[in-house]
Amino acid sequence: MKRSRWLAVTSAVQLTSDVAGFVIADRRRLPADPVGVHLHVPRTHLVRSSALLGTGQSAPIVMVAAQVWATWRLLRGPDETARKTLRALGVAMVGGYLIERGSPLWPGHRERWATTAFAVGLAGSAAMAALARR
Structure with missing residues (x-):
């Protein structure tokens, strides 16, 4: 299989984990809460704030949309712009x-489904960055 095809498949798996992470964050009302930055996003505005900030378990919707676009382009064939986009996103x-802050890497935040979605998402992101290298 060509490297661009592997990149597209890896991106699709990572996207799946991101959607699962969004569902988990929505059910638990987990807004984005990065270490060192206190955003104070109200839990009631989770979906609205996820457009640009993401959630505690998923990337911002604008990044997800860009990833869907780039993945689609790569599934159609090699595409330099899509490759660069997936590298930057990864x-x-x-x-x-x-x-x-609320990731399963931190003590007290481990839970079966959230940890699985997180681990697949992190590994997928790292793999995207690596596969998208020239």
């Missing part, structure tokens, strides 16, 4: 996963 998402 790098940014790895950082986002690592700085989230």
Whole structure:
């Protein structure tokens, strides 16, 4: 399988974990809460704030939309712009996963489904960044 196809499949798996993370965050009312930044996002505004900030378990909707676009383009064939987009998103998402205060990496936040979605999302993001290298 071509490298661009592997990148598209990896991105699709990562997208699936991101959707699962959004569902988990929505059910638990977990807004984005990065370490070192106190956003004070009201739990009642979770869906609205997730457009640009993401949630405690998922990327911002604008990033997800860009990832869907780039993945679609790569599934159609090699595409330099899509590759660069997925590389940038992968790098940014790895950082986002690592700085989230309520992530399963922190003691007291581990839970079966959330930890699984988080681990797949983090690994998928890192794999996207690596596969999208030139």
